[in-house]
Amino acid sequence: MLGFRLERAPAPLWLRGFIPILAILVTFVLVSVLILAAGANPLDTFYQLLILPLTKATSRAEILVKATPLLLTGVAVAFAFASGYYNIGAEGQLYAGATVAAFLGTQLEGVSPLLAIPVMILGGFIAGALWALPSAILKVRLGVDEVVTTLLLNSVMIFFASALLNGPWRDPISNWPQSPTIAASAQFPQLFARTRIHFGFVLAILAVAALWWVFARTRFGLDVRAAGLGSEAARFMGVRVGRVMLLAALISGGVAGVAGVSEVAGTQLHLIEGISPGYGYTAIIIATLGGLTAPGVALAALFLALVDVGILSASRELGIPTYLGEIIQAMLLLVTLALLLLNRYRLRRARA
Amino acid sequence: MSVMQPVVMMQGIVKRFGALVASDHVDLDILPNEIHALLGENGAGKTTLMKILYGLYQPDEGHIVIGGQPARLASPAAAIAHGIGFVSQHFSLVPTLTVAENIVLGYEGGALLDRAAMIASVTDTEQRYGFRVDPNALVRNLSVGQQQRVEILKALYRDCRVLILDEPTAVLTPQDAESLFETLRDLQQKHLSVIIITHKLEEVMAISQRVTVLRQGRVVGRVNTAETSPPQLANLMVGRNTVIVTRNLDHQISPEVALTVDGLRASDRRGVAALRGVTFHVHAGEVVGIAGVAGNGQSELVRILNGMQVPEGGSVVVSGKPVTLGDPRALSRARVGRIPEDRLKGVVGDLNVTHNLTLERIDDYTRAGHLDHKSMRETAERLIHEYQIKAKPYDLARTLSGGNMQKIILARTLSQRPVVVIAAQPTRGLDVGATEYVHQKLLEQKERGAGVLLISEDLDEIMILSDRILVIYEGAIVGEFSAANATVEAIGLLMAGSTARQQTVEALS
Ligand SMILES: Nc1ncnc2c1ncn2[C@@H]1O[C@H](COP(=O)(O)OP(=O)(O)O)[C@@H](O)[C@H]1O
Numbered sequence: 001m002l003g004f005r006l007e008r009a010p011a012p013l014w015l016r017g018f019i020p021i022l023a024i025l026v027t028f029v030l031v032s033v034l035i036l037a038a039g040a041n042p043l044d045t046f047y048q049l050l051i052l053p054l055t056k057a058t059s060r061a062e063i064l065v066k067a068t069p070l071l072l073t074g075v076a077v078a079f080a081f082a083s084g085y086y087n088i089g090a091e092g093q094l095y096a097g098a099t100v101a102a103f104l105g106t107q108l109e110g111v112s113p114l115l116a117i118p119v120m121i122l123g124g125f126i127a128g129a130l131w132a133l134p135s136a137i138l139k140v141r142l143g144v145d146e147v148v149t150t151l152l153l154n155s156v157m158i159f160f161a162s163a164l165l166n167g168p169w170r171d172p173i174s175n176w177p178q179s180p181t182i183a184a185s186a187q188f189p190q191l192f193a194r195t196r197i198h199f200g201f202v203l204a205i206l207a208v209a210a211l212w213w214v215f216a217r218t219r220f221g222l223d224v225r226a227a228g229l230g231s232e233a234a235r236f237m238g239v240r241v242g243r244v245m246l247l248a249a250l251i252s253g254g255v256a257g258v259a260g261v262s263e264v265a266g267t268q269l270h271l272i273e274g275i276s277p278g279y280g281y282t283a284i285i286i287a288t289l290g291g292l293t294a295p296g297v298a299l300a301a302l303f304l305a306l307v308d309v310g311i312l313s314a315s316r317e318l319g320i321p322t323y324l325g326e327i328i329q330a331m332l333l334l335v336t337l338a339l340l341l342l343n344r345y346r347l348r349r350a351r352a
Numbered sequence: 353m354s355v356m357q358p359v360v361m362m363q364g365i366v367k368r369f370g371a372l373v374a375s376d377h378v379d380l381d382i383l384p385n386e387i388h389a390l391l392g393e394n395g396a397g398k399t400t401l402m403k404i405l406y407g408l409y410q411p412d413e414g415h416i417v418i419g420g421q422p423a424r425l426a427s428p429a430a431a432i433a434h435g436i437g438f439v440s441q442h443f444s445l446v447p448t449l450t451v452a453e454n455i456v457l458g459y460e461g462g463a464l465l466d467r468a469a470m471i472a473s474v475t476d477t478e479q480r481y482g483f484r485v486d487p488n489a490l491v492r493n494l495s496v497g498q499q500q501r502v503e504i505l506k507a508l509y510r511d512c513r514v515l516i517l518d519e520p521t522a523v524l525t526p527q528d529a530e531s532l533f534e535t536l537r538d539l540q541q542k543h544l545s546v547i548i549i550t551h552k553l554e555e556v557m558a559i560s561q562r563v564t565v566l567r568q569g570r571v572v573g574r575v576n577t578a579e580t581s582p583p584q585l586a587n588l589m590v591g592r593n594t595v596i597v598t599r600n601l602d603h604q605i606s607p608e609v610a611l612t613v614d615g616l617r618a619s620d621r622r623g624v625a626a627l628r629g630v631t632f633h634v635h636a637g638e639v640v641g642i643a644g645v646a647g648n649g650q651s652e653l654v655r656i657l658n659g660m661q662v663p664e665g666g667s668v669v670v671s672g673k674p675v676t677l678g679d680p681r682a683l684s685r686a687r688v689g690r691i692p693e694d695r696l697k698g699v700v701g702d703l704n705v706t707h708n709l710t711l712e713r714i715d716d717y718t719r720a721g722h723l724d725h726k727s728m729r730e731t732a733e734r735l736i737h738e739y740q741i742k743a744k745p746y747d748l749a750r751t752l753s754g755g756n757m758q759k760i761i762l763a764r765t766l767s768q769r770p771v772v773v774i775a776a777q778p779t780r781g782l783d784v785g786a787t788e789y790v791h792q793k794l795l796e797q798k799e800r801g802a803g804v805l806l807i808s809e810d811l812d813e814i815m816i817l818s819d820r821i822l823v824i825y826e827g828a829i830v831g832e833f834s835a836a837n838a839t840v841e842a843i844g845l846l847m848a849g850s851t852a853r854q855q856t857v858e859a860l861s
């Protein structure tokens with residue numbers, strides 16, 4: 001009888017870079033089965049999904065609109081993860097930022113946009129950071145698992161926003177659960193005529209650039225990476241691991257909060273229920289797939305935005321359900337995680 | 353009387369973990385009815401060897417014969433079927449289940465359990481072997497000693513003929529340990545063979561009939577317990593290295609005290625007292641060695657002197673100034689050079705060599721929050737050259753060999769011209785060349801006037817390098833020798849815990 005056993009053994013370095021690509025390929029093979037089951041041709045579907053949107057100017061613009069919150073939350077999650085702090089709370093932090101933006105936006109009537117917009121951004125950042133604070137303190141001071149606490153706080157924030165929308169902020173005329181439209185001066189400007197691409201996209205690019213800059217150039221970035229890659233050894237060498245993690249968690253929450261501001265001030269112009277269809281969770285896929293690096297996060301966010309846009313046309317043309325897009329995203333995460341794990345093991349023949 | 357056939361024979365077992373050979377052509381035979389001790393320092397390869405016998409690891413070479421038949425142990429299930437039982441260092445009980453459920457768990461077929469039958473069969477096993485544990489008790493309500501009983505029962509329930517216990521007394525009070533030994537003697541009466549892993553000499557003497565001593569993965573001795581003594585075992589276990597470094601015997605030790613450790617008290621991770629008031633000092637230009645069998649408080653002492661653990665009491669003074677403990681930065685600022693016990697806790701494997709060489713003094717390379725990559729690289733290149741590190745500045749640290757990783761730590765630490773060097777197991781797992789290099793570097797530090805504290809399980813290393821030797825046993829310094837009158841025999845006896853005062857007097861006279 002020949003058996004196989006898994007044993008721990010570090011994989012060669014070169015393999016790591018290939019994991020995202022491998023994950024995408026494996027995912028598409030798995031998804032093909034579902035597409036066949038839905039009665040469509042996988043090759044047609046992938047054409048509709050991945051190629052067609054890139055050929056049309058309108059859908060190219062739509063991809064960038066979709067990518068805006070994904071880039072911001074992706075950067076937020078990647079930064080926290082890099083420090084070894086597993087922030088699963090970007091969704092709630094985004095809602096915190098969006099809620100504060102919806103409030104501030106109505107108060108800034110008549111103020112110059114040059115002041116109003118920075119106030120919106122700063123307010124959203126602070127809101128997101130504050131919403132990240134309790135979990136971060138519990139983690140650093142008492143060692144309470146942040147995965148659980150940040151996840152729980154998501155529901156709290158989403159229900160809080162919902163309560164506002166169904167209570168004090170409910171539109172008195174339409175009776176619709178949506179906050180009043182924010183002042184014109186607080187609205188993000190459009191970047192190009194006849195597209196929905198807005199100033200939030202500039203913020204997203206700045207966030208990616210900042211992520212790169214911090215990791216490549218700054219002392220703080222090195223501290224963050226050291227803490228995340230080996231907290232014990234980092235502490236031994238004098239890195240204040242707890243402090244670094246706390247700061248990374250707050251910045252992460254802040255950037256996720258800005259994603260909320262960008263959705264309110266750039267696309268919706270008021271707070272609505274479901275303003276985020278789970279960007280904060282998709283961000284976990286983006287950060288993981290992107291290997292916690294700035295270029296990786298940028299590519300992963302654009303790719304998932306492409307899938308988001310492409311699935312609509314694929315669904316229209318081929319009659320496959322739109323939730324296939326979500327299946328692809330979820331599967332990408334699972335496959336990436338599985339590959340990262342397998343990366344640490346090696347198959348060995350059992351012998352006596 | 354006929355020659356007894358061994359119940360288990362392991363022949364020529366080799367197990368490699370990457371470049372490390374954890375088992376190096378090991379032969380082991382276990383006789384019917386014997387209690388066989390497997391003795392060796394931490395990292396000698398005892399657990400690895402037993403995990404191979406239990407089917408948890410596959411050997412790279414060699415074979416296993418059980419009851420006269422070649423056996424293929426591809427999994428623990430196969431080992432259990434061959435009558436092997438294993439109680440690991442870390443229990444694998446489910447705290448929220450009852451004793452009986454834990455014992456039966458994973459063994460009885462079928463999805464549904466017949467409760468009454470289960471209790472009956474567990475009770476039957478208990479009676480057969482004379483155990484008294486309530487099968488209905490929840491495991492989480494049991495003491496550690498009782499939980500260990502349940503682990504043993506679990507093995508017996510599966511009809512084991514050879515019971516392996518991995519450092520069973522490490523978690524027990526002396527009283528519990530004594531009663532465990534009673535149990536083992538009972539099992540021996542009932543025709544079981546027992547393999548007990550330990551690094552405590554007095555346990556070997558108390559319980560076993562034969563001893564196999566492992567060192568660096570190799571069998572270095574096999575003796576009948578009745579024909580050996582603790583000092584002989586200590587010698588075998590600690591062994592002799594043939595590394596020769598030349599010590600400058602004319603070197604003058606300064607009267608100035610570099611390091612004073614006063615009354616340190618600490619507990620280990622289980623909350624058991626690990627340091628019971630450790631006091632000593634190291635002069636500038638002196639190497640003080642701390643000898644002892646692993647697990648007598650060395651790790652805690654090192655962690656405290658590294659700033660990684662806060663002691664429960666006591667103080668540390670470096671060149672006349674008290675140091676804040678529990679803060680690695682404070683030790684670093686006081687110019688204490690730290691070589692940690694575990695290399696992997698001293699370098700971040702996924703950062704590159706440059707970062708690992710500069711992170712401890714990163715303030716020197718920071719301008720307005722930004723890193724000065726150019727001067728970091730220059731430092732790295734200089735240290736790589738000076739310390740002959742076989743690596744490029746941007747290689748990830750984890751791709752380096754153990755010797756080169758240790759050189760990173762040495763380079764980072766010693767280039768800061770420390771006043772005190774804490775060298776913990778500085779050559780563990782290194783080859784002869786790298787070992788010699790580390791020894792040379794430590795002696796250089798002493799000659800330039802640093803006080804060097806060497807904590808090592810390698811007695812030869814301590815004998816070669818130290819001007820003064822302290823022996824630690826059960827968290828206290830139990831003896832002191834000057835280099836001139838230290839002998840392996842006298843130190844070995846103290847390490848083994850024999851009456852301390854008498855020995856010291858003899859050795860010093
Ligand atoms: N799974 C593993 N992977 C890599 N190295 C290992 C593994 N298990 C043990 N080792 C190494 O093998 C050596 C022997 O370890 P072990 O058998 O646990 O020693 P002991 O039980 O005698 O203290 C050590 O150097 C240890 O670090």
Ligand SMILES: [Mg+2]
Pocket residue numbers: 395398399400
């Ligand atoms: Mg062991």
